[in-house]
Amino acid sequence: MIAAVTLRNVYKTYQQPVVNDLSFSIPAGEMFGLLGPNGAGKTTTIRMLTTLTRPTQGHLEVAGYDVVQQRLQVKQQIGVVLQQISVDGDLSVWENMEFHGRLHHLPNPQRQERIHQWLEYVELADRQQSPAKTLSGGMKRRLQIARALLHQPQVLFLDEPTVGLDPQTRRRIWEILRDLNQQGMTMLLTTHYMEEAEYLCDRIGIMDGGKLIALGTLPEFRLKHGAGLVMKQAGERWDYQFFPDLAEANAYLDQQPDKTGMMVRPTNLEDIFVELTGRRLD
Numbered sequence: 001m002i003a004a005v006t007l008r009n010v011y012k013t014y015q016q017p018v019v020n021d022l023s024f025s026i027p028a029g030e031m032f033g034l035l036g037p038n039g040a041g042k043t044t045t046i047r048m049l050t051t052l053t054r055p056t057q058g059h060l061e062v063a064g065y066d067v068v069q070q071r072l073q074v075k076q077q078i079g080v081v082l083q084q085i086s087v088d089g090d091l092s093v094w095e096n097m098e099f100h101g102r103l104h105h106l107p108n109p110q111r112q113e114r115i116h117q118w119l120e121y122v123e124l125a126d127r128q129q130s131p132a133k134t135l136s137g138g139m140k141r142r143l144q145i146a147r148a149l150l151h152q153p154q155v156l157f158l159d160e161p162t163v164g165l166d167p168q169t170r171r172r173i174w175e176i177l178r179d180l181n182q183q184g185m186t187m188l189l190t191t192h193y194m195e196e197a198e199y200l201c202d203r204i205g206i207m208d209g210g211k212l213i214a215l216g217t218l219p220e221f222r223l224k225h226g227a228g229l230v231m232k233q234a235g236e237r238w239d240y241q242f243f244p245d246l247a248e249a250n251a252y253l254d255q256q257p258d259k260t261g262m263m264v265r266p267t268n269l270e271d272i273f274v275e276l277t278g279r280r281l282d
């Protein structure tokens with residue numbers, strides 16, 4: 001399998017290391033999620049991969065190009081959806097697309113065709129003349145996604161794509177991302193929503209304090225840490241006990257003479273994060 005994204009021993013240091021010896025790769029076609037709490041180093045990792053900031057040390061490759069030595073080629077191969085909504089509010093939806101298309105030197109009539117195609121795809125065709133500032137948060141995010149796809153990138157980077165959106169709008173964005181991935185788009189997204197990583201991502205890298213502390217699929221994590229969980233309320237906090245599966249967790253609960261404040265449920269990513277770090281994601 002060809003790697004679409006590779007990081008080898010990557011560091012970024014400001015006053016202190018914020019990305020600390022990061023190594024992983026993403027095969028072409030994969031939807032990869034970087035999960036971690038605020039300040040874990042996820043945005044900095046995306047900023048390095050998308051040429052927005054240089055690594056202090058280490059090797060980064062995207063679509064076969066060296067991110068430091070071949071910035072221009074990398075920029076042509078990537079689409080980027082940043083956390084801050086970066087559409088120009090005074091320009092219309094169409095003009096935002098047009099501006100991006102011209103930046104990427106897309107010739108006409110191809111540029112017009114693609115703008116039509118992607119605005120249809122994200123269901124913004126009927127708003128193409130509206131100033132972008134009049135769009136809802138979810139629509140602006142969809143415009144960012146359409147714009148990022150205009151020059152047909154091989155890899156799409158999304159930093160917290162659904163942060164601040166209501167659950168219904170979040171679902172809509174998830175469907176778009178999933179569909180794009182099914183069409184073959186490689187994606188790296190960062191999130192601190194465990195449901196987002198669970199729902200969307202083939203593989204998940206868990207980051208904390210600039211380091212990758214776990215890497216795998218959710219079933220792999222469950223196999224390693226236990227797929228069944230018994231939670232027991234202990235005053236203000238909950239004690240967690242992991243079991244290989246739900247049946248064993250239930251069997252354990254059945255044996256307890258006093259089941260007050262105890263419950264059984266399947267293990268999720270947040271539980272695994274807590275198990276690994278002793279803290280919650282938020």
Ligand SMILES: Nc1ncnc2c1ncn2[C@@H]1O[C@H](COP(=O)(O)OP(=O)(O)OP(=O)(O)O)[C@@H](O)[C@H]1O
Pocket residue numbers: 014015018036037038039040041042043044045192
């Ligand atoms: N330009 C900068 N100068 C100094 N420190 C920075 C800079 N950019 C980021 N940091 C620090 O690096 C650390 C990691 O930040 P980063 O934004 O990568 O984390 P994150 O996991 O993406 O969190 P969030 O979800 O809040 O964006 C933080 O402590 C942040 O304050």
